[in-house]
Amino acid sequence: MNGSDAPRGTATPFRVLDRLGSLSFALQAATDPDTVFHALAEHVLDIAGADQFALLLLNDESGDLEGYAYERDRAGGRRVLLVPDQDGFLGQVLRHETFLAHEASDASRAGPDEIGWSGDAPATLVGMPLRIGTTLLGLTVVGYRRARPVTSRRRRTLLFLADQIGMAVDRLRVREELHASARSLDEARLALRRMDQTKSDLISVVSHEMRTPLTAIKAYTESLLDNLGRPSFDMQEKFLSVINEEADRLTRMVNDVLDLSRMDSGRRRLRVEPLGIPAVVEDARLTVEPTLQQKRLQLRVTVSDDLPPVEADFDLLKQVFVNLLHNAAKFSPEDREIFVRVAMHGDQARFEVEDQGHGIPTEKLPHVFERFYRVEDGGGARTEGTGLGLAIVKSVVELHGGAIHVESEVGRGTRFVFELPLHQHGFLRLIRSLEPLFVQPERRNVLQQCVTMVAEVMDAGIVSFMFLDETGTSLRVQAAHGLDPDTVARTQVRVGDSIAGWVAHHGEPLLVRDIESSRRFRKMSHPQYETKSLLAAPILIAGETVGVVNVNNKSDGLPFDEDDLRLLVAIVARVSAALERLHHQPTEADIAATLSSLRAVIRARRQRLIPNTRRSFKLATDVARRLSLPEDEIAILGYIARVHDVGMLTLENAPWCSSQVWSERERRDVESHPQSSIRLLRPLESAPKVHEIILAHHERMDGEGYPRGLRGEEIPLAARILAAVDAFEALTAGRPYRDPVSDAEALAELRRASGTQFDPNVVEALAAALDEAGDARPPSTGAARPTGRTEGVTP
Amino acid sequence: MSKGRILVVDDEIYIVHILDFSLGMEGYEVLTALDGEQALERVRSDKPDLIVLDIMMPKLDGYEVCRAVKSNPETRNVPVILLSAKGRNVDQKMGFDVGADDYITKPFSPRKLVERINAILGQTVSERSTPSS
Numbered sequence: 068m069n070g071s072d073a074p075r076g077t078a079t080p081f082r083v084l085d086r087l088g089s090l091s092f093a094l095q096a097a098t099d100p101d102t103v104f105h106a107l108a109e110h111v112l113d114i115a116g117a118d119q120f121a122l123l124l125l126n127d128e129s130g131d132l133e134g135y136a137y138e139r140d141r142a143g144g145r146r147v148l149l150v151p152d153q154d155g156f157l158g159q160v161l162r163h164e165t166f167l168a169h170e171a172s173d174a175s176r177a178g179p180d181e182i183g184w185s186g187d188a189p190a191t192l193v194g195m196p197l198r199i200g201t202t203l204l205g206l207t208v209v210g211y212r213r214a215r216p217v218t219s220r221r222r223r224t225l226l227f228l229a230d231q232i233g234m235a236v237d238r239l240r241v242r243e244e245l246h247a248s249a250r251s252l253d254e255a256r257l258a259l260r261r262m263d264q265t266k267s268d269l270i271s272v273v274s275h276e277m278r279t280p281l282t283a284i285k286a287y288t289e290s291l292l293d294n295l296g297r298p299s300f301d302m303q304e305k306f307l308s309v310i311n312e313e314a315d316r317l318t319r320m321v322n323d324v325l326d327l328s329r330m331d332s333g334r335r336r337l338r339v340e341p342l343g344i345p346a347v348v349e350d351a352r353l354t355v356e357p358t359l360q361q362k363r364l365q366l367r368v369t370v371s372d373d374l375p376p377v378e379a380d381f382d383l384l385k386q387v388f389v390n391l392l393h394n395a396a397k398f399s400p401e402d403r404e405i406f407v408r409v410a411m412h413g414d415q416a417r418f419e420v421e422d423q424g425h426g427i428p429t430e431k432l433p434h435v436f437e438r439f440y441r442v443e444d445g446g447g448a449r450t451e452g453t454g455l456g457l458a459i460v461k462s463v464v465e466l467h468g469g470a471i472h473v474e475s476e477v478g479r480g481t482r483f484v485f486e487l488p489l490h491q492h493g494f495l496r497l498i499r500s501l502e503p504l505f506v507q508p509e510r511r512n513v514l515q516q517c518v519t520m521v522a523e524v525m526d527a528g529i530v531s532f533m534f535l536d537e538t539g540t541s542l543r544v545q546a547a548h549g550l551d552p553d554t555v556a557r558t559q560v561r562v563g564d565s566i567a568g569w570v571a572h573h574g575e576p577l578l579v580r581d582i583e584s585s586r587r588f589r590k591m592s593h594p595q596y597e598t599k600s601l602l603a604a605p606i607l608i609a610g611e612t613v614g615v616v617n618v619n620n621k622s623d624g625l626p627f628d629e630d631d632l633r634l635l636v637a638i639v640a641r642v643s644a645a646l647e648r649l650h651h652q653p654t655e656a657d658i659a660a661t662l663s664s665l666r667a668v669i670r671a672r673r674q675r676l677i678p679n680t681r682r683s684f685k686l687a688t689d690v691a692r693r694l695s696l697p698e699d700e701i702a703i704l705g706y707i708a709r710v711h712d713v714g715m716l717t718l719e720n721a722p723w724c725s726s727q728v729w730s731e732r733e734r735r736d737v738e739s740h741p742q743s744s745i746r747l748l749r750p751l752e753s754a755p756k757v758h759e760i761i762l763a764h765h766e767r768m769d770g771e772g773y774p775r776g777l778r779g780e781e782i783p784l785a786a787r788i789l790a791a792v793d794a795f796e797a798l799t800a801g802r803p804y805r806d807p808v809s810d811a812e813a814l815a816e817l818r819r820a821s822g823t824q825f826d827p828n829v830v831e832a833l834a835a836a837l838d839e840a841g842d843a844r845p846p847s848t849g850a851a852r853p854t855g856r857t858e859g860v861t862p
Numbered sequence: 863m864s865k866g867r868i869l870v871v872d873d874e875i876y877i878v879h880i881l882d883f884s885l886g887m888e889g890y891e892v893l894t895a896l897d898g899e900q901a902l903e904r905v906r907s908d909k910p911d912l913i914v915l916d917i918m919m920p921k922l923d924g925y926e927v928c929r930a931v932k933s934n935p936e937t938r939n940v941p942v943i944l945l946s947a948k949g950r951n952v953d954q955k956m957g958f959d960v961g962a963d964d965y966i967t968k969p970f971s972p973r974k975l976v977e978r979i980n981a982i983l984g985q986t987v988s989e990r991s992t993p994s995s
Contacts (some may be wrong), residue, residue, distance in 0.1 A: 278947035278968050284875045285969035290884055294974060302883065309876050 086114045088407045090231065100239050107235060108137035108144060111209065111228055115221075119189050119210030121182050122232065123147060123157070125203065132157065132205060136182050139309035147182060155181055160194035160206050168217040182208065190214040195229040199237040207232055272439050273324055276454060280320070281312040287313075300816065323455040329573075330462040337466060338562050338572070339491045339539045341376035342384060344409050344416070351388030352777050356392060362401045366392070371410035378491045378538075383463045390456040391420040391483050398424035415469070415486040435473055436461040442743070448829035460485075467491065497611055503544050505534070509658050510649055514546045516665035517642045521616060522548040523672040524638055524709050525631065527600075528620030532606070533560065533567050535613055542567050542615060548759075549620065566603050567615040574612045576604040576639075578632040591830060600626035603637040608647045616642070628770075630688055632707060637706035641751045648750075650721055661750040668748075671713040684708055686836055690788050693832040702787050708789060711761045713744050738773035741765060756783075764789040769823045787826040791817060791833055794825070810837060864984050868912035871901040871927065871946070873919045881914060884972040889918070895971025900928055905937055912983060914975070915962075917946040917953070925960045932961030941982050945970060981989040 093106040095535055108120050123134035132151055135144030151157040152314075160167045168193040188212030188509065215221070240781040287306045294300040329335035348368055352359075359366060388407070395405045403423040410417055429433060434440045439454035464471045464485045471485035504510045514532065524532040529549035533542040542560045544550070563572045570577050582599045600621065606614040616639050621627060645661050687708050691701045741762045745752075763777060763786035770778030797818060801807030806818075814834055821830045868890045875896070875977065879987045882892045885991045893908050895901040899921045901937055913931065917924035931937045947968040957965045963982065966975060 141976055275947050279874060282947065282968040282970065283874065283880070286880045286884075287878065287921075287971050290972050294887070309879075313876065 078589065086110055087231070088436075096400055098242070103235055103239055104135050105137075106146060106233055111140050111207075111232070112137065114228060115209050115225060115252060116211075117209045118186075119184055119208070120211045121147065121150075122205070122206040122207070122236075123182075124197075124205035124236065125161070129823055132139075134205065136184065138184065138186055143187070149181060152181065154158070156192065156194060157181055157208070160196055161203065164196045164198065164203055166196075166222065168192070168222075170214055170217070184210065187212045187633075189516055190271075191217065193217060197229060197233040197236060199233055204233060204236055204240075235809065240720075240766070244576045262272055269324075270437060273320075276439050277317060277320055280317040281839070283313040284310050284317070313639055320455070323459060327455060327459055327462060330459075335466075337380045337383070337491065337539060339378050339380060341538075342379050342381055343376055345370050347381065347384050348388055348407055348409070351385050351392060354385075354389050354390040355396060358396045359405075362396060362399060362403075364396055364399055364402070364405045364482070366407065367404055368407045369409070373411055374409055374416060375411075375489060377416045377487055377489055379467055379487060380463075383466070387460050387485075388420070388462050390453075390460050394456055395420055395422035395424065395481070398422060398426075400424065412486060415488055416624075417484065417486045419482055419484050421480060421482040423480040426479055427473070427475040427481055428477055429475075430475055432475060436471075441738045497609055498535060498539070498613065501534065501608070501613060504646065504649070507535050511546075513649060513658060513665070514646070516662060516669065518546045520665045520668050521618065521635075521638055521642065523669050524637060525618050526622045526707075527618045527624055529618070531555070531558075531617045532604070533558075533617065535571060542571055545614070561702060566601065567617055568617045570603040570605050571612055574648065576602070576632055576636050578602055578627055578629065580626045580628070600772045602627050602632055602634050602635050604632075604640060606643050606646070608643060616725055630685060633688075634684070634705040634709070637703050641706070645751050657750070664747055664750040667713050668710055668751075672709070683792050685840075686794040686795070686833065687788055689836040689840070690792065690829060690832045691785065692700050693786060693835060694788065694828060696784055696788070700760075703754065704760075704788070707760050708792070710748060711741075711744055711789065712748050738765070741774055759783055760785045762786075762790065764793065766790070767824045768826055772824075782826075784826075784829075787829050791825045794820075795833060865889045866911035867891045868909070868979065869893045869895065869901065869904055869913045871895045871898070871913065871919070871924070872916040873897055874916070877916070880972060881975075884976055888976050888980070890979075898924065898927045903928050905931055909937075911941060912979060913942045914979075915944050915957060917943055917944060917948055917957070920939060921947070928957070928962050929960040943975070943978065943982075945975070950985060964979065 086430045087110075090106065090110040093110070101450050103725060104122055107122060111117065111120050118139045121134060123132040125131075126133055130150075134146075136147050139143045149157075151161060153162065158167055172188070188775050189212055191211040191214050193209045194206055195209075196206050200697075209225060209228075267626070287310045291303065291310075294302070311752065326335070345368070348370070352366055352368075358364075360762060362393060366459065392405065392407075399405065399422045405423075406419065406421040406423075408419040436457050438458045439808040459481075461471055464487065467487050468491065469485055469487040470482065475481040504514050518530050518532055522528070527549075529547070531544045531547040531550060533543055534545045540562050542562065544555045544558050547555050560568045562568050566577060579601050580599075582601065600619075602618040604616050605612045606616060616635070618627075618635060621631075632806060645664075648657065649661065683706055688701060691704055696704070700826055741764065744761050745758050748757075748761070760783055762774070763782050766772035766775065766777040766782045766786065767790075768779055768782070768787075770776050772782075795813050798808050798813035799810060814830075814837065817825055817830050821827045865888065868885050870885070870892055871894070872877055872878050872881070873887060873896050878894045878896065882894060892940050893904050895904050897920050901913070901915070902922070904910070913927075915924045915927055924936050924946065928942050928944065931942060932942055941963040942961065943961045943964040943966060945968060946953065946957075949967040954965045964978060966978070
């Protein structure tokens with residue numbers, strides 16, 4: 068039976084090989100999916116001796132099946148798009164991811180006709196999942212019009228074909244992904260270039276515009292100096308007042324440019340609160356009152372009674388009114404009126420500021436919101452204004468999710484109209500979505516472990532995580548290490564105030580070396596701090612600043628420095644990413660993995676498995692700079708130095724505690740610890756670079772290291788640095804089974820292994836770093852500065 | 863006795879004032895204009911001996927004004943000093959292309975501007991062989 072079946076139905080093995088050869092040839096030549104599918108179909112029908120063939124791929128998002136159905140003796144395929152019935156034939160293949168044969172005699176759940184063959188329905192139908200690794204791509208279906216027994220040989224042939232098809236499909240996917248990522252890279256590059264262009268345009272415009280007040284200051288100052296000696300000179304006061312005014316104008320420009328660039332880059336966080344609009348308008352009126360009086364302009368304000376409070380940033384919204392009113396006043400002749408009207412419009416608040424001024428010609432209207440664009444005010448000369456007022460207005464309105472436009476008629480006046488949503492939903496929703504972190508026990512636990520981990524890795528006595536409230540105006544402590552519960556409950560900081568408030572407001576990390584010498588923060592009392600030095604970094608989730616990590620009381624009592632700040636930024640980036648993952652509906656397993664990752668780092672630090680000396684951390688950074696490691700890698704090197712050996716925890720009988728020769732098993736265990744580290748850190752770590760460096764830090768220059776036996780430059784530079792600094796630290800600090808040696812002896816030992824175990828360049832850079840450091844802090848070479856602000860100076 | 867008549871054109875009123883002061887102290891008669899159109903009117907009506915001209919101005923910019931002055935046979939010989947915050951080489955070249963006699967970038971020293979004007983006018987005055995004190 069089998070023997071007679073082979074020649075008629077399934078091709079002979081020899082023929083199969085032959086056909087497979089031409090199939091793989093056809094597949095390699097083809098690039099577009101349709102051609103590949105058609106070639107596959109032709110060969111499968113032939114090799115399997117089948118009448119029908121369908122190739123259906125799963126759509127990841129919809130779960131639909133898409134593909135083609137082919138029939139023997141019919142050219143081309145028919146496009147198929149179907150929703151598989153869970154219990155139907157296709158559904159079962161997908162659900163169980165197994166080979167499934169259906170023979171006509173089996174009259175159970177039919178469904179073979181889901182595909183809708185155009186000719187006779189198949190008598191024997193075989194479904195096979197398409198998989199690459201563990202990923203299910205879809206399935207293939209092979210049909211025979213006449214009943215065929217599915218022998219084990221036929222089964223093998225079909226499974227083999229399915230594998231080939233899976234690989235072909237996967238290759239298409241990879242190719243498509245490559246194309247897509249190349250496209251998105253191109254787009255990103257273009258966007259960057261455009262941004263860069265905008266920025267240089269702005270810089271050139273700004274520097275040009277700033278010359279105007281500078282020119283006046285320079286000219287009046289020089290003339291004043293040249294004429295001071297003259298008895299008849301009586302213009303001192305006039306000149307000085309011009310200088311004073313122009314210096315003010317320059318200041319305003321600088322502030323405006325800074326405001327704008329902060330808003331552009333998203334660093335200016337909105338401090339949203341429900342605002343009563345009449346109060347905002349009144350506040351703005353007081354500011355522009357002198358200008359209004361000068362021209363005897365009347366301000367008429369109407370706010371409709373049904374207007375509810377509007378969620379907005381008070382300072383920014385006030386500035387919108389001030390700028391619009393100034394603008395209206397500037398372009399109004401004397402004795403006119405300016406109208407402000409506010410009312411509901413649909414579900415938004417609608418604001419109008421209207422003047423009876425000269426108006427703006429239609430062709431200039433589209434430009435009025437451009438930076439430094441100025442419409443002539445009709446009077447000729449211009450002496451005030453920064454040319455940025457309306458650009459700021461537009462930015463603020465858009466930052467609040469609103470829109471602005473302008474209407475004008477020359478000779479009649481101009482009206483600016485903008486609408487703002489009543490609620491700033493995005494931020495509110497984000498903050499509310501964080502709520503489970505603070506109340507749900509499991510997630511609270513994650514947050515608490517994050518705090519402890521930061522404290523352990525930073526070697527700090529006090530760490531607190533503060534989060535913004537729903538209005539975005541104040542910060543509260545949600546988890547802390549080293550603070551009494553009373554302080555935690557009591558502490559609340561307004562955004563903009565004090566250190567945490569500054570960081571939340573600017574979205575930048577901050578280093579205060581000495582709180583008492585800091586002009587900005589000196590006046591505030593911080594009773595819980597024992598040391599005068601502190602660090603703070605923003606917690607970013609979904610691109611928004613949602614909170615601040617504060618770190619104080621370094622355990623060695625020394626002040627924090629830029630390297631500590633850099634380390635904190637690297638850790639907080641990881642903590643933020645972990646929290647962000649948890650905030651997108653995590654599974655129990657996600658939470659458990661994150662927790663065990665955090666606990667492992669904490670435990671490894673406490674057991675001092677991970678070298679902890681500040682010195683080795685500094686040495687690593689210093690050596691990295693000397694060897695011109697890219698700044699972004701230097702930034703993570705400090706972090707890696709503190710967590711890379713966490714995998715040692717997984718070793719059962721700590722072999723590092725003995726000086727005995729390791730057994731084969733122990734050696735294997737030790738040699739696999741880099742992989743264990745990576746496994747443990749995975750929930751905290753998404754940067755491939757970090758994995759790469761950790762994995763390679765026990766490799767040797769001569770290829771005798773582990774786990775992969777890389778050699779020379781195959782080993783990432785950062786890993787080579789880490790290897791040498793680690794060894795140096797181990798030698799000088801000593802280990803339970805070995806006494807510490809001096810720096811010179813340790814260096815000599817490193818040099819002996821230079822070229823075999825260690826990178827000679829790294830060893831020499833290490834020597835140079837030690838040499839230069841002496842007993843003082845290692846100097847930072849070159850222009851490398853950490854990101855973020857530095858406050859105060861160490862005396 | 864006036865050393866000459868100078869037209870100062872700038873849309874920044876403070877710049878006009880300080881030039882009025884500095885040149886006035888030096889004994890020049892100063893005429894002013896706040897935009898390009900006004901400037902051309904004054905050139906026609908008041909026949910200045912020299913023009914100090916800003917570039918970025920409303921209505922008609924300094925390049926246009928300079929070109930108009932230099933293409934009119936009656937005013938072609940009136941020296942024009944461009945005084946501008948535009949400091950790039952291409953801006954200067956453009957200035958000389960439209961016929962400017964000198965190009966000074968802002969911020970500027972009023973003293974040096976006066977010296978330059980003295981030099982230019984001394985030269986042209988002597989060329990016309992009408993000695994002045």
